[in-house]
Amino acid sequence: MLQVQYIRENKEAVIDGLKKRFFDATAAVERVLELDDKRKSIQNKLDNSLADQKRIASEIGGLFKQGKGAEANDMKSKVAQMKKDSKEFSLELVETTDALQSELYNIPNVPHKKVVAGKSEDDNEVVYEQGDIPEMNKEALPHWEIAAKYDIIDFELGVKITGAGFPVYKGKGAKYQRALINYFLDKNTDAGYKEIQVPLLVNEASGYGTGQLPDKEGQMYHCNVDDLYLIPTAEVPVTNMFRDKILMEDDFPVKSTAYTPCFRREAGSYGAHVRGLNRLHQFDKVEIVQLQHPDKSWEALDLMVEHVKGILTELGLPFRILRLCGGDTGFTSAMTYDFEVYSAAQKRWLEVSSVSNFLTYQSNRLKLRYTAKDGKRYLAHTLNGSSLALPRILAALLENYQTADGVEIPDVLKPYTRFDYIA
RNA sequence: GGAGAGGUGGCCGAGUGGUUUAUGGCGCACGCCUGGAAAGCGUGUUUUCUGGGAACGGAAUCGGGGGUUCGAAUCCCUUUCUCUCCGCCA
Structure with missing residues (x-):
């Protein structure tokens, strides 16, 4: 979520920026500022009341000590009303804080200035294209038929x-x-990412930490008996490793990579375009996550894009990179690049990676901070991306590398598969 | 799953209702001392919210939540995690 202080200091910029998502934040921003003012004034009243009570309590303690029981009992009656007041203040404070929180939860991240306004994927910008669209003959099969x-x-x-x-x-x-998973993990660790194995089930706090809860509850599988969620992406456990952490400025960058299966309910999406491997409830993915110094996160985003580019180039798949428009950029992201590979037999682009900079939007909720050289604490920046999602890569590899006699394996993968051909 | 014991600051560890400050130690930072260093001595050292230009204040915080009380690390309820023993198990 956005920081109140940021909203306060950049009110117009926030409202303008969110217009690129076709999100009208005018009213919400006003409510946030009002609630925050209210919170402060209640906090003040509560603190003063408690301070008085505390003082009186110690005076009573002193009187008892001196054997002045009668005077002490007199003072006790004075505290009754104060207790009542402070009880009321603290209820009000909780109420106001909750209201403020839920307003903030409902405001998406402000898109970076480069992000164009747009309502849907039709408005996304193609910023890079590489590789020739392969000419397949008429007998070329979609991957589910090859499979x-x-x-x-x-x-x-x-x-x-x-x-x-x-x-x-x-x-x-x-x-x-399995070969692809190992290959991706090796590429990532070669680039300085630390390999992590994480739990595939997470608790509620982790779901809130990365923003799957409360809004997207229906997208995750939930184990009711134990109140745990199956992860929709490794981002959830990997990022939550750092929940409530205070890093040192020198710790940056913190780079992690993890392979996990991912589980998504994807309710109601059936039909031709989700055929085969195109959209699954369980799929494999290798994720990269970075914690970054605020001054370095945009540079890091570019490097992550270059990294994924390098992998797709080695695989020899034609691909393009899109910078998502405001409306298509995820709720928590300030800028997202999508990678799409071309599926020759289906004659369509398939999304295989999504690389995003969240700035402090996630870390604010996670309470992920660092101590700067000046001794002060600031929120870290978080970024993540897929490198890569398996099923659609596999689909594209099967389709684009098919021949009349079988399916070839890209050279770079042969040491991993230990076979050269599927026939 | 059964029984028991625990959770205190960056770390170790004391603390069974009341002295405006959570004992003490380790570590860390700064200062004094020194030719330089070590030792020694002194000062500081949880986090969050909040008032203030700052200096400096106020509040909360002893796993989480609730309660009793004028006053709770301490008593009560609840929840969670850890450890020990037993049982089960790849």
């Missing part, structure tokens, strides 16, 4: 075991996926 032909991914079997959106990878399909 069936070579018996490497079984969608029906997944339906039997669990339900739609939970494919079973078999033989070289399973190995291919």
Whole structure:
């Protein structure tokens, strides 16, 4: 969430910036400032009342000590009304703080100045394109047919075991996926990211920390008995490792990478465009997360984009990079780049990575701070991105590398797969 | 799952209702001392909110939440986590 102080000092800029999301924040900003003023004045009254009570309590203590019980009992009656008042103040304070909090939860991050206004994905800007769109012959198969032909991914079997959106990878399909995971993790650790293995179930506090709760509750699977959520992305456990942390300025950058399965309910989305591996309830993803000094986060975002670019280049997939418009940029992000690879047989672009800078929006909620050289504490910046999401990469690799005799493996992956060909 | 013991500051560790300050130690920072250093001595050292230009104040904070009391680290309720023993288990 945004910081009240930031909103106060940049009121117009916040309102203007959010217009790029077609989000009218005028009223919400006013309410935030009013609630914050109210909170301060109540806090003041409460503090004063408590200070008086504290003083009297110690006076009573002194009187008892001196054996002046009668005087002490007189003073006790004086405190009764003060106690009543302070009780009321503290209830009011909680109420006001809660109201302020929920106003703040409902205001999205302010897009960076480079982000263009726009309502939907149609307004996203293509900022980079690489690789030729492959010319496939008419017999070129979409990946779900390739998967069936070579018996490497079984969608029906997944339906039997669990339900739609939970494919079973078999033989070289399973190995291919494992090879990709290892390859991605190696690329990330080579770039200085520390490899982490995290829990796949998280508690409520973690869900709030990264903003999945309370708004997107329906998108996560929930284990009711234990009140735990299956992670929709490694971002949740990895970022929450640093919840309530105070780092030293020299600790930056903190770079983490983790492979995890991801679980998403994706309610109501069925049909042709979610066929095969295009959209699943369970999928694998390798994530990169950075904690950054506020002065360095934009540079870090660019480097993360370059990093993902490098991987896609090695895989030999044609791709493009989009800078998302205001309306398509995630609620918590100030700027997001999406990577899309071209799926030759489906003749469409598939999103395989999303790289974002959240500035202090996440860290404010996480209470993730650092101590600067001047001894003061500031919120850190957080960034994350996928490098990469497996299923659509696998789909594109299967489709783009198919030949009449089988599916070739990109050279860079051969040491990982330990086979050169799927036939 | 059963029984028991615990959670105190950056760390260790004392503290069974009341002295305006949570004992003491370690670590860390600064100062004194020194030719320089160590030792020694002195000062400071949780975090959050809040008043103030600042100096300097006020409030909260002893795992979390609630209660009793004029007053709670201390008593009561609740919750969570850790440890020990037993049981189960890859």
